[in-house]
Amino acid sequence: MPLDRAEAATAGKAPNATWLFFKRWMDNPLRMASITPSSPSLSRIIARNIQREPDEVVVEYGGGTGPVTKVLLESGIPASRLFTCEIDPDLADYLRRHFPDVNVIQGDVCNIAELLPPQHVGKVGTVICGIPMVLLPWEAQQKIVDSIFKIMPPGRSFLAYTYSLGSPLKYKELGLKARRVGFTLANVPPAHVWAFTKA
Ligand SMILES: C[S@@+](CC[C@H](N)C(=O)[O-])C[C@H]1O[C@@H](n2cnc3c(N)ncnc32)[C@H](O)[C@@H]1O
Numbered sequence: 001m002p003l004d005r006a007e008a009a010t011a012g013k014a015p016n017a018t019w020l021f022f023k024r025w026m027d028n029p030l031r032m033a034s035i036t037p038s039s040p041s042l043s044r045i046i047a048r049n050i051q052r053e054p055d056e057v058v059v060e061y062g063g064g065t066g067p068v069t070k071v072l073l074e075s076g077i078p079a080s081r082l083f084t085c086e087i088d089p090d091l092a093d094y095l096r097r098h099f100p101d102v103n104v105i106q107g108d109v110c111n112i113a114e115l116l117p118p119q120h121v122g123k124v125g126t127v128i129c130g131i132p133m134v135l136l137p138w139e140a141q142q143k144i145v146d147s148i149f150k151i152m153p154p155g156r157s158f159l160a161y162t163y164s165l166g167s168p169l170k171y172k173e174l175g176l177k178a179r180r181v182g183f184t185l186a187n188v189p190p191a192h193v194w195a196f197t198k199a
Pocket of ligand 1: 031032033034036037038061062063064065067068085086087088091107108109110130131132
């Protein structure tokens, strides 16, 4: 379902994030996974667990309408040091309009090593994976995990959030160590945040 630009123009402002998210969910429920954007509570848990040296950047996988992006900026990450990669062109467009100083990449995270400016490859302090990994087949999970370790220095963790009780990834099979770093009831649905490192 295309984004209703006429509706946005008539209102004189960008379409409401929750409504846009819901429309994208109706169009592609497996890719969106949730019917509503992440809450500030979930986003704050993510922000607290970011590791970044001053010369490093943070990369968000699956920016959606930007609720996590917003809290990352509020937590002090400079917009110039924040990249968000979103596959859906309408959502990427929404992110560009609402976060004009953040680096929005429209594309598939599997290609992030080619999409990210070369000077940042290997200089990504943390990747935040907002892709619904639990719904993906094994090969797709593996491709996304591989893409993450291509852009982070050795020894770093990436974060992923999930609505499942268990890990969103088959981490042992993927050669990873996993740690649950937070949980919030103040999200629809309640969500856990996990950190994954190479075993
Ligand atoms: C669960 S939503 C999370 C959105 C937002 N980060 C939030 O917390 O509300 C997942 C997002 O990942 C995007 N996405 C799914 N697969 C992707 C891929 N392979 N590359 C880039 N973005 C992807 C979807 O379009 C969607 O916006």
